[in-house]
Amino acid sequence: MIAMLKYAVLGLVALLMLLPFADMFIGALRGPDDVFATPPNYFPTDPQWNIYARVFDELPMGRWFFNSIVVTTTITALQVATSTMAGYALAKYDFAGRDGVFRLVIGAQMFPFFLFIIPIFFLLRFVPLAGGNGLTEFGGSGLLGTYAALVLPFVVTWYGVFLMRQFFVTVPDDIIEAARLDGASEFLIFRAVVLPQVGPALWTLTLFAFVYHWNEFIWTMTITRSAPELQTLPVGIFLLEDQFNTLDQKSLQQAALAVSVAPVMILFLLVQKQFHAASGAGTR
Amino acid sequence: MSRSVDERGPGAPRLAPWLFLSPLIVFAAIFLILPLGFSLYLTFTRWNPLGAPRWVGLRQFEYLFTRDAAFWDTLQNTFVVAGGLIFIGMPLSLMLAAIFARSRGRTVWRSIFYLPQVTNIVAIAYIWQFLLDDRYGLVNRGLGLIGLAGPDWLTDGTWAMVSVVVVMIWYELGKNMLVFLAAIDGLDPQIYEAAVLDGASGPRIFRSITVPMIRPAMIFVTVTSFITGMGWFALILAMTGGGPRGATDVTALYMYDMAFQDLRMGRASAAAMILFAIIAVIAVVQFRLLRERAT
Numbered sequence: 001m002i003a004m005l006k007y008a009v010l011g012l013v014a015l016l017m018l019l020p021f022a023d024m025f026i027g028a029l030r031g032p033d034d035v036f037a038t039p040p041n042y043f044p045t046d047p048q049w050n051i052y053a054r055v056f057d058e059l060p061m062g063r064w065f066f067n068s069i070v071v072t073t074t075i076t077a078l079q080v081a082t083s084t085m086a087g088y089a090l091a092k093y094d095f096a097g098r099d100g101v102f103r104l105v106i107g108a109q110m111f112p113f114f115l116f117i118i119p120i121f122f123l124l125r126f127v128p129l130a131g132g133n134g135l136t137e138f139g140g141s142g143l144l145g146t147y148a149a150l151v152l153p154f155v156v157t158w159y160g161v162f163l164m165r166q167f168f169v170t171v172p173d174d175i176i177e178a179a180r181l182d183g184a185s186e187f188l189i190f191r192a193v194v195l196p197q198v199g200p201a202l203w204t205l206t207l208f209a210f211v212y213h214w215n216e217f218i219w220t221m222t223i224t225r226s227a228p229e230l231q232t233l234p235v236g237i238f239l240l241e242d243q244f245n246t247l248d249q250k251s252l253q254q255a256a257l258a259v260s261v262a263p264v265m266i267l268f269l270l271v272q273k274q275f276h277a278a279s280g281a282g283t284r
Numbered sequence: 285m286s287r288s289v290d291e292r293g294p295g296a297p298r299l300a301p302w303l304f305l306s307p308l309i310v311f312a313a314i315f316l317i318l319p320l321g322f323s324l325y326l327t328f329t330r331w332n333p334l335g336a337p338r339w340v341g342l343r344q345f346e347y348l349f350t351r352d353a354a355f356w357d358t359l360q361n362t363f364v365v366a367g368g369l370i371f372i373g374m375p376l377s378l379m380l381a382a383i384f385a386r387s388r389g390r391t392v393w394r395s396i397f398y399l400p401q402v403t404n405i406v407a408i409a410y411i412w413q414f415l416l417d418d419r420y421g422l423v424n425r426g427l428g429l430i431g432l433a434g435p436d437w438l439t440d441g442t443w444a445m446v447s448v449v450v451v452m453i454w455y456e457l458g459k460n461m462l463v464f465l466a467a468i469d470g471l472d473p474q475i476y477e478a479a480v481l482d483g484a485s486g487p488r489i490f491r492s493i494t495v496p497m498i499r500p501a502m503i504f505v506t507v508t509s510f511i512t513g514m515g516w517f518a519l520i521l522a523m524t525g526g527g528p529r530g531a532t533d534v535t536a537l538y539m540y541d542m543a544f545q546d547l548r549m550g551r552a553s554a555a556a557m558i559l560f561a562i563i564a565v566i567a568v569v570q571f572r573l574l575r576e577r578a579t
Contacts, residue, residue: 017399020411086305116323118326118543225544
């Protein structure tokens with residue numbers, strides 16, 4: 001009896017989680033006949049599967065997709081590189097200033113993102129000799145109209161550095177010493193000896209960074225509001241809001257959203273083990 | 285763990301750690317220290333970015349605190365959102381984790397509950413706009429089927445706030461549940477066995493054993509829910525834009541619009557700094573209080 005109740009609760013919550021997504025996929029397939037019927041049909045009478053071709057024809061979907069992939073993979077690659085390098089230095093070297101840097105990594109995580117939006121926006125705009133700026137004269141747009149503006153503020157993830165440091169600490173010192181005695185360079189030791197030891201952690205970091213930046217919204221919107229050629233999927237769909245005002249355009253919007261959601265959702269379902277390995281890492 | 289310099293083999297690396305850290309150091313200088321300093325400076329200025337910042341001392345703070353009623357309204361809304369996440373969202377995710385902890389098919393449940401977390405926030409916002417549509421949304425259609433007239437979820441001020449909080453809880457539920465789940469999984473099963481032998485009931489075990497033992501996870505979820513609820517405005521921006529008539533406008537969103545619509549960079553920076561100060565102070569107090577109660 002209690003067991004049944006338990007699964008009833010889990011089932012109900014699962015339904016509440018899935019129903020909104022189902023609503024989106026169903027809505028995308030409604031045609032004009034369904035939308036303009038009185039009352040409108042909930043389930044499409046004649047599912048419009050070609051909607052998924054139409055979103056690519058009628059919206060700059062290809063451009064957004066391309067931008068999402070370029071920006072997300074670039075940021076992910078850079079974050080993995082900087083997190084592993086810094087995490088390794090903090091875990092496996094003994095040097096004056098190490099504790100200070102570690103405190104910086106912990107402390108930096110305390111600042112919420114909204115504090116940085118205004119100052120970083122203008123720092124990028126005032127980069128000398130970029131986007132029409134002179135060496136001392138800043139009438140241009142700096143880096144604002146470029147991919148760099150989307151990528152640079154995310155080159156380092158403080159949490160990622162912390163996470164990798166925690167994993168590197170568990171790598172035995174002996175194998176590092178042995179490689180050093182064999183005359184390997186410090187970078188070779190890092191790349192060929194130590195990195196392979198933390199493979200699962202690397203995947204976890206990669207996945208988290210990828211999903212986070214595929215979905216990133218506020219910063220990208222702030223930068224690309226006036227640069228449509230740089231917009232990513234979520235931002236492009238959001239800023240085209242006005243185009244979806246008529247009733248029969250709603251299904252187009254829902255289909256576009258479905259396309260924006262699908263890649264990470266599929267990725268997540270394929271590799272969810274790595275995801276969940278990390279989700280408890282903050283508390284244990 | 286590491287050895288002193290003398291014990292190291294040939295080519296004892298002194299420079300290597302700093303080379304590995306160099307991207308981080310450069311990044312910290314340009315994208316952490318410099319912006320924070322710039323931001324702090326801006327709070328003392330009036331700046332429409334077409335001209336140069338003009339020093340006005342504490343006038344922006346004075347304006348926000350004494351003359352800007354909307355600012356106080358947004359602070360109140362901010363606390364409502366954060367309070368909803370802590371006092372409704374956290375207990376729900378804890379209960380769900382407790383039910384979940386000893387059930388079958390965990391992988392499947394877990395993926396389903398975590399799904400919102402991997403979805404972009406624009407999709408979340410619009411999905412819920414469709415669901416909550418006054419006339420044709422699934423929610424009011426469903427309520428209609430059982431003879432209830434659903435409210436205007438997004439066009440009535442009070443209901444819009446309810447909607448925002450509900451969607452945030454829905455979005456965060458799976459994440460917080462997994463934190464609790466990790467904590468519950470880490471408990472020693474022998475304690476439970478002893479409690480069962482002593483004849484303790486399920487709810488009693490949950491209240492007297494599980495909850496006290498997973499205190500670190502509760503502190504973690506409380507403090508992170510608070511920080512998220514106070515500073516995260518992406519969902520609200522995309523879902524209601526702060527409306528109707530400011531009913532769901534939170535301070536972070538107010539700050540953002542002040543900067544990028546009204547072009548008041550000085551005042552917006554001051555608002556951001558005030559919000560940050562409030563979050564920092566309360567988060568530290570929360571952390572201290574919760575930890576003291578545990579010992």
